[in-house]
Amino acid sequence: MTAHPALIEWPEDPSDAAGLALWTSSEIAQAIGGRASAPFAVSGVEIDSREVVEGDLFFALKGESSDGHRFLEGAYGRGAAGAVVEHAPFGAHVIVPDTMAALEALGRHARARVDAGIIGVTGSAGKTGVKEALYAALDRASRGRAHRSVKSYNNHVGVPLSLARMPASTRFGVFEMGMNHEGELAALTRMVRPHVAIVTTIAPAHIGHFSGEEAIADAKGEIFEGLEPGGVAIIPADSPHFGRLKAKAAQHAARVVAFGRHADADVRLLDAVAASGGGTLVTADLGGRKVCYTIGQPGEHWVANSLAIMAAVEAIGGDLGAAGLALAEMEGLAGRGARHAIPASGGDGSGKALLIDESYNANPASMAVTLRQLGQTPATRRVAILGAMRELGAEEARYHAELAGPVAEGKVDRLILVGAEMAALADALGKSGSASLAGRIDVAHVQTAADAAECLAADGVRGGDALLVKGSNSVGLGAIVRSLAAREQ
Template sequence: MTDAPLWIPSALEAATGGRLIGEPRAIRGASIDTRSLEPGDLFFAIRGEARDGHDFVQAALDKGAGAAVVAASRADDCAGAGPVLAVPEGGEDPVLDAMRRLGLAARARSRAAIVAVTGSVGKTGTKEALRHVLSAQGATHASVASYNNHWGVPLTLARMPEAAQFGVFEIGMNHGAEILPLTAMVRPDVALITTVEPVHIEHFRSLSAIADAKGEIFSGLKPGGVAVINRDNANFERLLAHAQASKAGRVITFGEHAAADVRANRILTRPDVSVVDASVMGIPVTYQLGTPGRHVAMNSLGVLACIHALGADLARAALSLAGLKPPVGRGERTALRIGGGEAFLIDESYNANPASIRAAFATLAGVETGPKGRRIAVLGDMKELGAAGEAHHRELAEAVAANGIDLVFTAGPLMAHLFEALPVAVRGTAAPKAAELTDAVLATLRPGDAVMVKGSNSMRMGQIVEAVKARYAVAPDPREASLNAVR
């Protein structure tokens, strides 16, 4: 964007109510984790569930942090390490409160057009798609990874450069009323709900209650803002009611429904891409998606709805979607070399719920296998499904059959219920943990196979992905990399 510092000392003190001790270095970013901290970052010593950030102030400053934000009561202990911003005591965590205040200051000074995204499934991928298409049209700031909670949203705000033209924020929740304070901070011009599904259902009495929690995002809309809603979702009317009760000046719908404002007339899914023939507010648009999968194509309609709402270039956005690549753990594809032949890995290991697993099955079904190749699913438990967890896992057996999945490996006690519901010929191996499944998966793969790995974060299915890559991934040709650099 520019070489200007993200924050100057006087603005830091004014926004946080803190007092600088020592001369800070130029502040060019913000961080709460010394492992990913970059020189010039403002380090917030917030208290986590297991560790206190004040214990890492020395490490942060040694690594080049511009300054460390600390509680006033700890300032004397930390001042010897380097420049610190001592913030007033009060609340459960004064440093987190200071980060929130800095985030609010960033929002107040920004002239960027802001989009906020939530949904049971697809919010991170949709956020990344918006980042991708908007970056081609102006300086764009967006949430990193899935920084969508009570610390991720204010941290993302605090990192937003004053010169940003667009901002894209992901907002998540596990319980009701969690989105309310976050959307109030972001104050989006456009708010999008991808879909409502039984995710985190153990914390809610019904799917309608989840819809109500997602609908909270519209409460933060700026007056006259735009609410974007999935017209195909069973809870559409409930979400519409939330939008109409907000300050939204307009509602735009997307989906395959005949009444959708942004409508897919036809979706062609291919192994590596999808082609969408759509109508955007009556304007015919045909575009290609660099990320395959019907669910991705559906969310791309929401992306174009946001582009229209922002008044950005719709044709340019549609062209940009061809270069969209899946985020890590959310559909990334890797070519494998096994026994002189080729195979294929789909990394969906970031998280899982019933809707996203079914979508991953559909994507796997569309992958072309080689001669004698099989479609293999490696699945870990889906968490936070409450009392219905066993049933949700067992019911996946129908989707396995419908999508022609040839072999299934499972990790975890809940996925064991799926394993037992499968025909014997489809059963690979079941294990209590992902680590105990790795060797069996590696030994099973053969030329022509397509393997997909998915599970909730806590199941650590990513270690299976890394093991498969380490043994079988095709190394990029350095000559091709050189040619790409020249191009």
């Protein structure tokens, strides 16, 4: 049999000749100013000894209540090839005066050694989904050479860790950056040094640490301070804080791109219609060029997110076609929209119910959007377990009470409120029987996630139910999701 020649030959790339190791001990020592005990090479970087896999480099970080040096034996036992330490253990290591400073140094070195297009993402909501969609789009179009921060590693530890994990051959990097205090993003963005910086939206998340939404907008705008020369800032045109963000971006960006429905948006929504399976068919104008694509995830917020994604892909020189495919195939993330079909009895007799997992985070804006989407979700009965929204400051009671409107839009039949802060919403809904909604919604108010699980079990999950679980991560509603999802069909 005659062999057929290859139909496609990938162009040669200098990085193809790069070593397979993520880091060698000599590279690590040079980057962080340490001293290696012996030659070794690593394929990953980890700070949690429980998550170490064979070949990892373990950083023994010191925290307020723990010291990573206590877990070195466990890290080596799980296959760590080496560790970064402040005092010598029995295994291969690089010794430094300060392991946290060393992690930051390794992250900065990783950023400096790549010839890659870097995107930074922040915002009060949507940043993890935008980061994941961008990664999927850019990885598809770069022979698997995209890198991103995993989970929600977006703080002063997660960002340098994500950078340190970036291979030298990376072509695109996408990094999520979060904050809950002024000045935090400024430090992170100067470490990431993005070519494109995105603010997804401004909402009263962590507002307890700020004087108001304007201060949150200013803090989110710090992401532009780290832009590389010639960098692009991408901001929401429909935000009431657009002018504030634009003024901040203009100080640091060579170009500011606005996305949204507003007539003056540079990346503008032209049309959005419901697609089969709960998604949306979008037509957008990218500055004189129209594109049409499907979003697999339901919700108006994903329409806005998709415009930011398209703007970023174009700005970084990516493939818009790959971005459209990534959006069509995007699935819900654990704690942020993942959907599960779980067994159920009674109800419509289907034997199945829909579980919507939004248990990782909550603020007034994301609560409203998610409840509105619940109201558009086909179901014979809609059940919502809503946990308290944390870090809302002096206006905490008002923000919770104002969820009464979104609950009505969500067409909720059964409502379980969790946490002391939710008393304001229970009162607003007329738990005493005085409000107009009280007659239709079955409301229960409990203090803990365990109480909520018992309350749900007493009533049961019925066939045809749509069950939404959403709250701040500290409320612990993820345990309810894990228990129910374990029965997924």
